[in-house]
Amino acid sequence: MSGPLVRAEGLTVAFPGRDGPRPAVDGVSLVLERGQSLVIAGESGSGKSLLCRTLLGIQPETAAVSGRLEWKGRSLIGLTEAEWRPLRGGSIAMVFQDPTAALNPLLTVGRQIMDAVRAHRRCSGAEARARAIEVLGLAGLPEPERRLASYPFELSGGMRQRVAIALALSAGPELIIADEATTNLDVSIQAQIVNLLIRLRRELGLALIFVTHDLDLAAEVGGELMVIYAGQPVETGEVRQVLADPCHPYTRGLLRSAPTLRSTRAEPLRPIPGQAPRLGTVGAGAPFRDRCSVVVEGLCALRRPGWTEAGPGHRVACHRFARDGRAGLP
Numbered sequence: 001m002s003g004p005l006v007r008a009e010g011l012t013v014a015f016p017g018r019d020g021p022r023p024a025v026d027g028v029s030l031v032l033e034r035g036q037s038l039v040i041a042g043e044s045g046s047g048k049s050l051l052c053r054t055l056l057g058i059q060p061e062t063a064a065v066s067g068r069l070e071w072k073g074r075s076l077i078g079l080t081e082a083e084w085r086p087l088r089g090g091s092i093a094m095v096f097q098d099p100t101a102a103l104n105p106l107l108t109v110g111r112q113i114m115d116a117v118r119a120h121r122r123c124s125g126a127e128a129r130a131r132a133i134e135v136l137g138l139a140g141l142p143e144p145e146r147r148l149a150s151y152p153f154e155l156s157g158g159m160r161q162r163v164a165i166a167l168a169l170s171a172g173p174e175l176i177i178a179d180e181a182t183t184n185l186d187v188s189i190q191a192q193i194v195n196l197l198i199r200l201r202r203e204l205g206l207a208l209i210f211v212t213h214d215l216d217l218a219a220e221v222g223g224e225l226m227v228i229y230a231g232q233p234v235e236t237g238e239v240r241q242v243l244a245d246p247c248h249p250y251t252r253g254l255l256r257s258a259p260t261l262r263s264t265r266a267e268p269l270r271p272i273p274g275q276a277p278r279l280g281t282v283g284a285g286a287p288f289r290d291r292c293s294v295v296v297e298g299l300c301a302l303r304r305p306g307w308t309e310a311g312p313g314h315r316v317a318c319h320r321f322a323r324d325g326r327a328g329l330p
């Protein structure tokens with residue numbers, strides 16, 4: 001089949017507020033092709049998890065979804081639970097920050113994976129067992145056959161996350177969404193899990209949405225990057241290109257605030273001053289205006305910036321950049 005796996009246009013997810021809907025995901029457009037990766041980066045509270053959950057139809061019940069969201073050209077908005085079931089965990093699987101939440105502490109690893117296999121396809125116990133061993137192997141668990149009898153508590157954090165990834169692979173998905181899947185792990189384990197996801201994308205042809213607040217990890221994963229602030233995409237493009245030439249004041253602030261492997265300069269870390277806006281307070285202006293050192297008077301407070309090309313496939317939503325280009329950047 002042709003066409004992208006996922007397409008969103010003006011996707012908005014809003015919670016009810018006293019003065020009307022409060023968008024937490026605000027006008028997100030994206031296209032994800034088969035086998036490609038998309039990194040979504042932004043500070044805590046920027047709407048990353050809510051966006052991922054909406055792609056799986058597991059957003060909170062109070063959240064109102066509007067705009068367009070399609071899987072292989074078919075709208076995902078307003079699907080019934082019965083329509084979601086084959087997609088969720090079948091075509092689209094998610095790996096969460098906390099593997100213990102994804103695993104049942106009372107069941108063996110083998111049992112959980114075999115149940116997941118059989119939830120999506122008719123097969124014998126022996127076939128489900130063979131598939132469980134296969135996905136544990138794909139997820140890089142040593143001696144996968146012996147792991148079938150393990151309980152989650154018997155495994156290290158990194159191994160548990162590998163089991164969660166095996167579980168995600170069990171029904172043969174086409175897209176894996178990893179929401180801060182490495183955030184709670186030691187740095188060395190983090191790199192192993194990121195490498196595993198990269199390898200699975202390459203070897204199984206999976207599409208990957210990788211959510212992180214860590215731009216070094218974003219660079220490792222590669223592919224497209226979407227930097228999101230207060231629910232709004234502010235800069236998109238090929239990851240390494242954006243990180244080499246960040247053109248939105250927020251992206252630049254993020255890079256300066258993070259201890260980064262790429263920074264060879266002995267520059268001190270500079271946190272972005274101020275705080276992300278409270279839900280529903282951004283209104284029509286540029287979302288970053290209250291923390292931005294280069295606001296355009298009379299424009300940023302009033303009008304949401306449209307996209308400006310910064311290079312091939314590299315776009316920035318910033319009034320200052322639209323007016324002054326790189327010369328105007330902080």
Ligand SMILES: Nc1ncnc2c1ncn2[C@@H]1O[C@H](COP(=O)(O)OP(=O)(O)O)[C@@H](O)[C@H]1O
Nearest residue numbers: 015024043044045046047048049050051060279
């Ligand atoms: N059930 C809910 N009710 C109201 N607001 C919510 C709910 N869930 C999330 N939010 C709000 O949505 C915004 C985005 O949250 P989230 O997607 O978890 O951010 P991130 O994953 O980027 O840290 C936050 O402002 C959060 O307070």
Ligand SMILES: [Mg+2]
Nearest residue numbers: 048049050180
């Ligand atoms: Mg989150």
